[in-house]
C-alpha cells in the first residue's frame with residue numbers, strides 16, 4: 001500500500017473547484033425552478049441529487065484528497081448539497097400546493113346539482129307484495145317455510161295425492177329436469193306449485209303447524225299478457241287439533257282485510273283439488289265496487305269485470321291421505337290449506353294489465369312502486 005500523497009493539490013481535482021461546485025449547485029437550482037410539474041421535479045431531483053448527479057460524484061472525489069484538503073472540500077460540497085436539498089424541498093412543497101389547489105377546483109362536487117341524475121332502483125313489487133302477505137301471517141303467529149324449486153316428483157305430486165295419470169303431470173304442464181343419467185323419464189321436476197312445501201313442512205315439524213310458504217313455481221306456458229312460465233305463489237298451511245273450514249275462511253278473510261281494506265267478505269265455491277277434501281275456490285268481495293257492480297249496468301267495474309267478486313285461489317281441508325303421507329295422524333289432527341298466485345293479486349291490486357311487465361325487469365315498471373320495504 002502506498003502512503004497518502006501529501007503533495008496532492010486539490011485545486012487540480014476539477015470537480016471540486018469552488019466555481020465547479022457553484023455551477024453544479026446553480027444548475028440544480030435552475031432545474032428545480034424550471035420544473036413545472038411534480039413529475040418534472042422528480043426527474044430534476046434524480047439528475048441533481050441522485051447517486052450519479054454531478055454533486056454526488058464530486059462528493060466521492062473528496063475521499064481521494066489529502067486530509068488537510070478534505071475538510072474544506074467537504075464543507076463546500078456539503079453546503080452546496082444542503083442548498084440544493086432545501087431548494088428541492090421548497091419547490092416540491094410549492095408544486096404540491098399548486099396540485100392540491102388544482103385538484104380542489106377540478107374535482108369539486110357541485111352539491112347544488114339535482115340529486116336524482118342516477119336513477120335509483122326499486123324492489124320488485126312481487127317481492128314487496130309477498131313480504132307484505134308474509135307479514136300479515138307472521139303477525140298471526142305463522143312461520144315462513146321454504147322448499148326447493150327443483151323438486152322431487154314425489155313431493156310435487158305423489159304425496160299430494162295427485163295420481164300418476166293426473167293431467168297436471170302431463171308434459172305440457174310440468175317441466176321435468178333431466179338427471180345426470182339423461183334418462184327421458186326423470187323423477188325431478190321444476191315445482192309446479194308451492195304445495196310440496198306443505199308436505200316438507202309436515203315431515204319437518206310437529207303439529208301445531210302454522211306456516212306461510214312463498215315461492216317461485218314453473219309451468220310450461222307461453223309468456224303472454226295473462227300467462228308466464230315462471231310465477232309466484234303463496235301457500236298457507238295450518239295443522240292442529242280441531243281445525244275446520246270456518247278457521248280457514250276466517251283466516252283468509254283477515255288477510256283480505258289487511259291487504260284490501262276493512263269490511264270485505266269472502267266466499268267459498270265448491271271445487272276439486274286432490275290434496276284437499278273438501279276443496280273450494282275462494283273469492284273475495286271486489287274491493288273497488290264492493291259488489292255493487294254486479295247486476296247493475298249503470299255501475300260497471302273494471303277490477304272485477306262487474307262480477308262483484310274476485311277469485312283469489314284454491315283452498316280446502318288437507319286431505320287425510322296427505323296428512324298420512326307426511327306422517328301426521330288424521331284421527332288426531334286436521335288441517336287447512338290455501339294457495340294463490342301473487343302475479344294475479346298484483347294485477348288486480350295495482351291494475352297491471354300485462355303480466356309480461358312483471359317478468360321483464362324494466363325499471364319503468366318497477367319504479368312507480370317506489371322503495372317500499
Ligand code: DAH
Nearest residue numbers: 193195314315316337338339
Ligand atoms: N296448488 C294449487 C295450484 O297450484 C293451488 C292450491 C289449491 C293450493 C288448493 C292449496 C289448496 O293449498 O288447498 O293450482
